[in-house]
Amino acid sequence: MNEDVVPVMRIGDTLLVALQGDLDDTTVIRIEEQLTREVSRTAATGMLIDVSRLTMVDSFIARVLARIVAMVRLLGAQAAVVGIQPAVAITLVELGVPMGHLDTALNAEQGLALLERLRRGDTGLD
Amino acid sequence: MTASSADGQDPQPRLRDLEAMLDALADHAVIKLGPAGEVARWSRGAQALTGYTEAEILGRPVSVLQTAEDRDAGLMAQELETVRQHGRREFDGWRVTKSGERFLSHITLTPVVGDDGSVTGFVKVLRDVTESARTESLFHALLESAPDAMVIVGPDARIVLVNRQAEALFGFERDELVGQEIEVLVPTRFRRDHFGHRSGFLAAPQVRPMGAGLELWGLRRDGTEFPVEISLSPLETAEGRLVAAAIRDVTERRETEQRLQRQRDEILELSTPVIQVWDKILVLPIIGTLDTLRATRLTEGLLDSIARSQAEVAILDISGVPTIDTQVAQHLLKTVQAAALMGTVSIMSGVRPETAQSMVHLGIDMGRLRSRGTLQDALQLALTVLAERSGTAQTAARTLTSGEPR
Numbered sequence: 001m002n003e004d005v006v007p008v009m010r011i012g013d014t015l016l017v018a019l020q021g022d023l024d025d026t027t028v029i030r031i032e033e034q035l036t037r038e039v040s041r042t043a044a045t046g047m048l049i050d051v052s053r054l055t056m057v058d059s060f061i062a063r064v065l066a067r068i069v070a071m072v073r074l075l076g077a078q079a080a081v082v083g084i085q086p087a088v089a090i091t092l093v094e095l096g097v098p099m100g101h102l103d104t105a106l107n108a109e110q111g112l113a114l115l116e117r118l119r120r121g122d123t124g125l126d
Numbered sequence: 127m128t129a130s131s132a133d134g135q136d137p138q139p140r141l142r143d144l145e146a147m148l149d150a151l152a153d154h155a156v157i158k159l160g161p162a163g164e165v166a167r168w169s170r171g172a173q174a175l176t177g178y179t180e181a182e183i184l185g186r187p188v189s190v191l192q193t194a195e196d197r198d199a200g201l202m203a204q205e206l207e208t209v210r211q212h213g214r215r216e217f218d219g220w221r222v223t224k225s226g227e228r229f230l231s232h233i234t235l236t237p238v239v240g241d242d243g244s245v246t247g248f249v250k251v252l253r254d255v256t257e258s259a260r261t262e263s264l265f266h267a268l269l270e271s272a273p274d275a276m277v278i279v280g281p282d283a284r285i286v287l288v289n290r291q292a293e294a295l296f297g298f299e300r301d302e303l304v305g306q307e308i309e310v311l312v313p314t315r316f317r318r319d320h321f322g323h324r325s326g327f328l329a330a331p332q333v334r335p336m337g338a339g340l341e342l343w344g345l346r347r348d349g350t351e352f353p354v355e356i357s358l359s360p361l362e363t364a365e366g367r368l369v370a371a372a373i374r375d376v377t378e379r380r381e382t383e384q385r386l387q388r389q390r391d392e393i394l395e396l397s398t399p400v401i402q403v404w405d406k407i408l409v410l411p412i413i414g415t416l417d418t419l420r421a422t423r424l425t426e427g428l429l430d431s432i433a434r435s436q437a438e439v440a441i442l443d444i445s446g447v448p449t450i451d452t453q454v455a456q457h458l459l460k461t462v463q464a465a466a467l468m469g470t471v472s473i474m475s476g477v478r479p480e481t482a483q484s485m486v487h488l489g490i491d492m493g494r495l496r497s498r499g500t501l502q503d504a505l506q507l508a509l510t511v512l513a514e515r516s517g518t519a520q521t522a523a524r525t526l527t528s529g530e531p532r
Contacts, residue, residue, distance in 0.1 A: 082469065086429030089464035105469035106436045113515060114469075 005030045008038050014046040014115060015039065016108060020053035028064050035068060039075045046115035047072050048108055052083030062097040069102060078118040080104060082111040155252040158238075163187050163206050166247060175254060177224030188250065191221045193228065209235045210245045218259075221252065230256040274372040279308045281366045283324055295375055297347035308371075313345045331360030331367065341380075344373065353380045398424040400431040407508045408437045409501070413446030421457035425464060432470050438515060439508040440465050443501050445476025455490040462495050471511055473497070475504035 005027060009016040015038055019031070039047065049068065051057065065081055072079040080103040084092075092099055103118060105111035148156050148169045155172035157165060164187050168180040176183075176191060183190065189202040196202075196219070209215050214236045221231045232255045240246040269276050275292035279285050285303045293300055296311055303310070308324065309317045323337070336342060336356035344354040353376050361368040398420060401409045410428055414420075428440060442458060444450065450458075462472040474497040477485075485492075498504040 084467045084469070086426065086433050086464075086468070089429055089467040090425060092467055093460045093464045099463075099467055102467075104467055106432070106438065107469075110436070110438065110469060110515075117515070 004034055006034065008035070010042060010044070011112070013044055014048060014112060015042065015044045016048045016050065018050040018053060023054075023061060023064065032068060032071060036071050036075060039072055039077050045077050045119060046112075047077055047079045048105075048111040048115065049079065049081045050083045050108065051081060051088070052085060054088070055085070057084070057088045057092065059095055059097045062092060062099060065102065066099075078103075078115050080111050080114050080118070082106065082108055153253065155250075157188060157250040157252070159188055159206075159248040159250055161245060161247055163189065163202050163248070172252070175223070175229075175252060176221075182224075191252075193220055193222055196220075205235060206248060209237050209248060213237060218255065229254050230259050272372065274374050277303075277308065277311065277371045277373060278361070279369050279371070281328065281368070283308050283328075285310075286365075286368060292373065295346075295373065296344065302347075311345055313343050313351050316343065327358060327369065328367065331358075331369065333357070333359040336371070344375070352377050394420065394423045398427050400427050402431070402435055402437065403441075403505065404509070406436070406438045406512055407441065407505070408432065408435065408439070409441045409443060409505075411443045411446060414448075416447065416454045416457055418457070421454075421461070424457075425461045428461060429464055429468065432465060432468055438470055439511050440470050440472045441501065441504045441508060442472055442474050443476045443504070444474060444481070445478070445501070450481055450485055450490070452488055452490060455485065455488075455492065459492060459495070462493075473504045473507055473511075475499070475501045 006017055006019060015035075017035060021027075023031075035047070038044070049065065051061075051065070054061065069079040069081070082105045084104060103114060105114045149171070151169065151171045152174060153171060154169075155175040156169040157172050158167035160166045164185055165183050168178070168183055173179055178190075187202065189197050192201060205215070214234065216232070216234050218230060218232050220228050222228055232253045234251040236249045236251075237245045238247040238249060269278075269287065269289045272289060272291065275295040276287075276289045277285060277292050278287040285306050285308060288298075288300055288303050292298075292303070296303075309320055312320045334357070336358050342354050342356055343351045345351055355374045355376050357372045359370050359372075361370055399411065401411070403409045408428070408431055410424070412424065416424070431437070432440065442461070444458070447454065458474070465472050472495060474492070474495055477497055477499060496507065498507055
């Protein structure tokens with residue numbers, strides 16, 4: 001399957017992905033296929049995953065995000081999640097979903113700065 | 127052989143039967159009057175009701191039973207004339223017994239027509255309705271004096287009775303309501319549900335408040351709605367099962383409740399302020415004890431401010447918190463974690479020596495949360511973090527690293 005399921009935008013060496021809509025198991029697999037293919041094809045060194053359009057993020061989505069980040073890292077790129085909404089953040093904390101290993105930023109601009117730090121091997125202060 | 131004996135009955139026993147039947151009507155006075163209103167026959171019930179024996183009253187005008195005023199007004203002659211012209215009439219009127227006692231009487235007056243079509247006399251039937259009239263007027267007085275609007279509906283859910291308060295509350299005249307279905311007082315959007323609820327109540331009637339836990343609304347004649355509280359009670363009557371609904375306008379109370387809620391919200395808002403002290407730096411001064419409700423508001427308030435201002439650093443100043451126990455620490459940690467998920471770094475400030483001691487003694491682990499003794503130091507750290515993050519000051523990163531970990 002080679003069709004794109006999510007819009008991917010390229011800014012320099014960074015790919016910007018916006019997740020939206022309902023994410024079921026099949027869609028998630030296709031997103032993973034598409035994103036790994038894109039990183040490999042473009043030789044990008046960083047990826048920002050924008051989740052600001054996701055109003056409902058549960059432990060399933062949290063695991064999906066962790067999986068995508070791990071895949072991207074295996075391909076030699078850095079990944080960060082941007083745009084987690086207040087209600088989503090509260091829900092994830094209340095659910096006790098472990099998110100400590102995820103690098104997050106408020107918006108795309110700060111996300112790009114975060115990726116820059118990650119690329120320099122500086123793990124930042126988080 | 128006469129005509130009457132053809133059906134196997136002698137006229138004499140038959141008459142006796144009729145008389146016996148008449149006399150058996152103990153609570154009805156049955157009186158046969160001559161064409162001028164003089165008493166021609168007098169049943170046993172008539173004697174029981176009025177106290178006059180047949181011997182005393184035969185031949186006297188029936189107006190002896192009337193009150194003096196009615197007699198002086200010539201009411202009997204009028205009644206007889208009306209019935210002579212228009213036939214049988216029913217009416218209520220006050221009558222007087224032999225001992226001078228007044229009683230309210232339900233009266234049926236029927237003309238007796240001879241073979242030639244002329245009225246040869248009258249039959250008058252009286253029944254004492256004083257007691258039921260008294261009960262009814264007592265009931266009405268009670269209904270009218272009730273502080274609540276009262277609406278009484280029949281088994282078909284049509285309105286039977288309303289009191290003055292109900293007229294005033296809903297803006298309808300009594301006549302407009304009586305005979306209507308009760309739903310005329312229910313806002314349109316609730317009517318369908320109300321159909322179901324009312325048949326449920328009629329199936330298992332008991333005294334209870336209506337719609338427990340729901341906000342109920344009444345509909346005025348002018349289409350406006352108002353919040354109400356309704357209690358229902360079943361009434362078993364000769365006309366079947368009625369339901370009395372006492373309706374109270376609770377606009378004022380609802381408003382007071384809402385005002386109280388608003389004030390509570392405002393106090394909470396005031397007690398958890400978020401201050402933007404610098405570009406991308408928020409300070410959250412926490413003052414007083416943190417309970418779960420306040421902690422929730424605090425978290426929401428901070429995250430909303432972060433979303434609005436896109437601040438990268440949040441300083442949680444706890445110098446105003448008397449004690450940090452396990453629960454408060456838990457609340458603070460959750461806030462820090464949620465802010466971190468959004469991409470904002472938190473710094474704690476204002477930890478006093480005794481607070482630091484008790485926190486460690488309690489085994490409270492604040493994880494990787496950085497802490498500073500004073501707000502000033504925390505602000506300094508925040509600026510360093512910002513500089514490091516924007517990558518403009520390499521030295522800042524080094525300064526910071528030498529200061530870490532705590």
